[in-house]
Amino acid sequence: MKKFPEYFLWGAATSAPQSEGHSSLNGKSPSTWDKWYEKNPEKFQKNQGPEHTSNMYETYAEDAKRMRDIQMNSFRTSIAWTRLLPDGKTVNQEAVTFYRHYFSELQANGIKPIINLFHFDMPWWLMEKGGWETRESVDAFAFYANTCFDLFGDLIEEWTTFNEPMVHIECGYLYGYHYPAIHDFKKAIQVGFHTLMAHTMAVKAFKNGNYSGRIGIILNVSPCYPKSQSAEDLAAARMADLLNTKSFLDPTVLGTIPQELIDCLAENDLLPKVNEKDIEEIKQNKIDFLGMNYYQPRRVQAPINVNKPAVSPADFYDHYDWPNKKINPYRGWEIYPEALYDVAMMIKNEYNNIAWYVSENGMGVADEERFLDKNGMIQDDYRIEFMEEHLIQLHKGIEAGSNCFGYHAWTFIDCWSWLNGYKNRYGFYRLDLENDQRSLKKSGLWYKELIDRNGLD
Template identity: 35%
Template sequence: MVKLVFPKDFLWGTATASYQIEGAWNEDGKGESTWDRFSHTPGAIYQNQNGDVACDHYHRYEEDVKLMAEIGLKAYRFSISWPRIFPEGRGKINPKGVSFYERLINKLLEKNIKPAITLYHWDLPQALEDKGGWLNRDTAKYFSEYASFIFYKFGDMVPIWITLNEPFVNAFLGYAWGWHAPGKKDLKGAFVAGHNLLLAHGLAVQAYKEGGYNGNIGITINVAAVYPYTNSEEDLRAVQVQDAFENRWFIEPIFRKKYPEVIWKILEKNYLSFDFPISDFDIISSPIDFLGINYYTRNIVAHDESNKFLGLKRIEGPNERTEMGWEIYPDGLYDILIQLYRDYKIPIYITENGAAYNDKLENGKVEDNKRIEYLREHIKRAYFAIRDGVDLRGYFIWSLMDNFEWAHGYSKRFGIIYVDYDTQKRILKDSAYFYKKVIEENGIEE
């Protein structure tokens, strides 16, 4: 067996998000978030479940960090709950919220685990949503104030910063399609929200750079490699459109100071015109240190006249699917890494990659062989990308533990740690032991 050995300082980690694991939704002075409001709306979430308790990480973080150390994690990516710090989104600071993250960061550093902080993973303070949320340009300014405070508190303790997680999902699932908080259905609004999210990102990057901190700052974008159903000219154009819409819409303004032309033309054709100030793009394109990508699956697309907006449809691939219904396609990770590095020449982190399966706890164990296979194949593609010239710095599994999976509630398990939601007992799955070995050996057998 050939051993695929990763670079010496490669960061092996796992990822979580505040609303999905913390619980304590209204404790110790925390303000209401859009996800608190949305998940308390009847019919919004699977079986009307919510994140009120989630994994109770707010009270059990010490135990959770101990488990991270047992697995041997080099890094842990987590998000800060904005309304836990600023209950009203701005103004008055909640010291108990600040203290929680301070204790968590110190505990991670004690165990030699690098904290990687995401400033915003979708839980906007409801007080700001009441003023328009991401449809309100001022929210970008408030985000910058919040970010500046967090940098001031933790900038010297934390080496890796991510401004936003998946702005595409927040903008379109939250504001266009209504599947996520705040549950709005306004396509034009989604593009406005997306622009204001990018503006918030740029302002936070500027604040970080001006603060002279020692770490690195970037953004995390969800990506899917896109392939044509046939090699017809129409299907190849559909690939270009899908790639521009889902992958590039939030990347091009950062690196190229403009939105992808192909989507801009579609917007104009559909009488959706936007007059974003040109000076915004100077802020949005503030230089970042890395690009974070979340990869789970690919898209196969074909031309489709009946889709009046993008003019395409998605085709189901032939491979096995995860519990989310997502096709398993590891080669897509390699392909997208090669494409993004070729186009933007920037260090990359895989900030999420993983799979949901119907895990069963039997005799105190969880044998999740399918997840192990999924991780193994994707880690191999990450290695091949490095071998072929991509400056890939780290790999974070989604997720550290089973948690509240947004609109799916607790019906989907992504964790390498099993959570019994009735007792809050944590059990390392076989995939956690697999990952422990990968980390120890800094590599994997081909």
């Protein structure tokens, strides 16, 4: 038996925009996703927009019992900025009531809430002013964060500021997958720095308020593996790590921005606008714990064609298609569990062995109805295998001394996934889109047994 530490957090994760529904109701104002769907519904899988999603706004009490049924002891979701502060300043009391009931219901069922503040859902009122491109976003987010701490600090012990900040930076300003879907490397860097400062000022507000509990951030980390040990490929891997991993890990955990990254941005005329006290604020407001989302590795090689100054990350590194890879064909992502051990060792050896947990890990599969048995249960053995392989590597990292306190799967109930809608399913519970009914999958039974044992056979 591979046993996990006592009091290990076993759970799952979702977000407000992907699970709550009621996106235009109950006093909520629109986010960029609501407006983008309104403007361009054809961009969304089967016209599946953000309005209804999994309807946890109505079903959270029953869903908390479902979590208890499979022995989960923790659950991460987010607060919708647009629901709590529809205009950025005025508290929506209906939202306060909803979230207090929601979090209390989780606790009543033995589920520890871990609450995140931003999961890609930029308020439209702020987007119209420039979103993360404008410095105003930093103060607006700090005010929102402080409002959350004041209103829910008696219920929540574990807070995180952002989920995967690199995603709204890359997808919104480099690769066209999130609104505003532009391609501008310099704007992306500025958006990234404002995001970092918004995080920093939220941490400062938490610490200055002397709230109980801890505050952290959730980062998506894809360990970087070079094609070869050539100087060129190693340099490409180093730059990929600097841009995608160390750009947030170092300032949030260590309080410093890597000098090599600063020098590279300066050489390419990409340095962001920085206020006089920003670097000191970053130094003084480090996180208490870290969430790490892991799905796939990053494999790179030296680029062939390079622009100087750089116009995209492709001028620093190119993707390498490893011929021996195992792949999830539905997402096009490589399955490489060994990287989770490498993440564990990186945190131990390079980041002061800070307390951390796996905040997302899971496998999305399309058309899961193919695997329904005669009793109506999805036989998702592929998901069980995926998680087992990753947990073996995580256990290996913990045994080697990495300070990991939990594992959260993505996700609890099949959730809405941005432009992909409900194409790929991830949940322990299947969602019937016709009637919102939930039904347990085989992986849910497996997860219950895993948690009961607190270990793997």
